[in-house]
Amino acid sequence: MDFSFTEKEEAFRNEVREFLAEHHDSEGVRADGADIESAMDKLPKLLAWNQALYEKGWVGFSWPREFGGSGGGIVEQMILKQECGDARAPILGLSYMGLAWVGPGIIQYGTDAQKKRFIPPILKAEEHWCTGYSEPGSGSDLASLQCRAERDGDDYVINGQKIWTSLAMWAQWMILLVRTDPTASKHLGISCLLVPMDSEGLEVRPIKAMNGETPFAEVFFDNVRVPVENRLGAEGQGWDVTKHALANERSSIAEVTALHHNLDDLKSMAGECRLNGKPAIEDAGIRQRLARMQSTIEAMRLNGLRFLTKQLRGEPIGAETSVNKLLRTEMDVETGRLACDMQGGHGVLTGKSPGAVQGGRWQKNSLSWPTTVIGGGTPNIQRNVIAERLLGLPHDS
Ligand SMILES: Cc1cc2nc3c(=O)[nH]c(=O)nc-3n(C[C@H](O)[C@H](O)[C@H](O)COP(=O)(O)OP(=O)(O)OC[C@H]3O[C@@H](n4cnc5c(N)ncnc54)[C@H](O)[C@@H]3O)c2cc1C
Structure with missing residues (x-):
């Protein structure tokens, strides 16, 4: 290489x-x-x-x-x-989802009219997107989703519910998965629609997370009408559109730069915080944890170069993005834990508490683990993907 x-x-x-x-x-x-x-x-x-x-x-x-x-x-x-x-x-700024997977999905599967309509506002950050995939009974097993869209003339009429929809409160548009054919096999009965968030009958109910933020919402559809021209891909092709989007999501989630920043910050903190009467960096256990993080980030960087090589050869990136997604989630959890451990007794202080280190930034980080651990697919699901699609191991059907 x-x-x-x-x-x-x-x-x-x-x-x-x-x-x-x-x-x-x-x-x-x-x-x-x-x-x-x-x-x-x-x-x-x-x-x-x-x-x-x-x-x-x-x-x-x-x-x-x-x-x-x-x-x-x-x-x-x-x-x-x-x-x-x-x-x-x-x-990726404010158009995060638009740039990371909605735009690439529209470029790949959209009509000329959809490309002309949706791509420029994504690039200019004039319109923001959210992703309506998960439902209360369908997260990991996304293909079991129940939200229905029935054809009525030139419209689809949508009824059902989505949950954990990040940024639904701020988005103008949603990329939505619906079941259009309940008689087809579960993957083939799904279609993808582009839905304005101000549609009549669409209600957004924000959900508060344990770190105090309100990052996502439940979204309810009560006879929401969307023109057929807003379907992305053919009817029943929604699963293909989603596989493309999820590979993009997992590769975006797995960017290593932010991990490097966290590691640099942790190393500085290890010199400043005192643990058992000594600078934390003098503790052999802390040094080993920092070294493990450093080597994992390097492995992720090299794995990222694998995706790059595949892309340069014109091959699609797919299941291998799950490796970095999995490592990234482990790193995120460890980052929060290590920072709090290094702070000793101060590690339990949050926000504005007197004595909180760096405004409680790391405590908030340690409460934010589901953001990267669960969002984009849980660790168990990534392991299934790696086992079945990369290692070729047998799978349950
Ligand atoms: C911060 C955050 C942001 C999110 N943003 C969005 C969003 O914008 N849009 C959206 O649509 N969704 C979003 N989600 C939802 C997310 O995609 C789902 O939570 C995730 O797919 C898991 O689904 P679930 O919560 O229904 O858990 P379940 O699927 O019910 O899983 C529960 C547990 O069972 C395990 N499990 C399930 N199936 C298997 C299996 N086959 N093998 C082994 N173990 C299994 C899981 O690993 C997990 O531990 C977000 C979630 C979070 C935390």
Whole structure:
């Protein structure tokens, strides 16, 4: 394998660095530790940053030019992500779901009219998306979903419920999975619809999480009408659309840059916090945990290069993204635990408590583990995917 970059790629890296130095407000817009409420406080700055990226043609970097992207190469896209990550500049910004999987899904499965209608507002962060897959009885076994859409003339009429819908309160659009044919086998009876969140009969009920944030909601559909032209892909093709989206979701969730930042912060903290009367870094157990994290991140980085190689060969990325998703979740849990352990007695103090380390940031982090552990598919499900699709082990049917 050749890990070196060409002269052209190095020149592009310099261009990105110069752009960041000129346009990125490193204090105002940071990619790390940004919870939803603080992201909303910083909305104008985030929008300005997105606009600067958009004008440069770097938002939908690898998307075809005809759809408003830059048609940029995969290696350059990785350089852009690396450099933005190192500067702690958000690269998917406010249009996270739109850019990570809805846009790529529309480019792959959408009609020309859908591409023209939906892609530009995603790139400009003018419209935000949420993802309506999970239901109270259908999470891991997503294909068992029950939310129904029945054809009535030129419309679908939707009835049912979704749950855990991230950012449903702020989104203007939802990518929704519905059952259009209850008589077909469970994977073939599903279709994908693009639904305006202000539709009549659609109700959003926010859910509060244990870290105090309100990141997701229940969404109820009571005879919600959506025109047939809002179907993404053919009727009954919803499962294929979703497989594409989930591979994109798992690869986005598994980005390693944020983990590097957390590790750097933990290493600094290990020098500052005192454990058993000594700096935490002098504790052999703490050093081993830091070293384990470092080697896992390196393994993830190299695995990420595998996806890159596949993409460069024009092959689709699929089940292998589950490996990094699984490791990422383990790392996230360990990050919160290690930070609190290093703080000794202060490790139980949250938020504004006197003596809370760094404003209780790490305690909040340790209460946020479901965000990456469960969202995008639980660890058990990732292990099933790895066992069956990568290792070829037999599976239950
Ligand atoms: C922060 C967060 C954000 C989310 N955002 C969204 C969103 O925007 N849109 C959306 O649609 N959903 C979203 N979800 C929902 C998420 O996708 C589901 O929670 C997840 O798929 C698990 O489904 P479930 O909660 O129904 O658990 P279940 O599927 O009921 O699983 C319960 C337990 O059983 C285990 N299990 C289930 N089946 C198997 C099996 N075959 N083999 C081994 N073990 C198994 C699971 O691993 C888990 O431990 C979000 C969840 C979280 C936590």
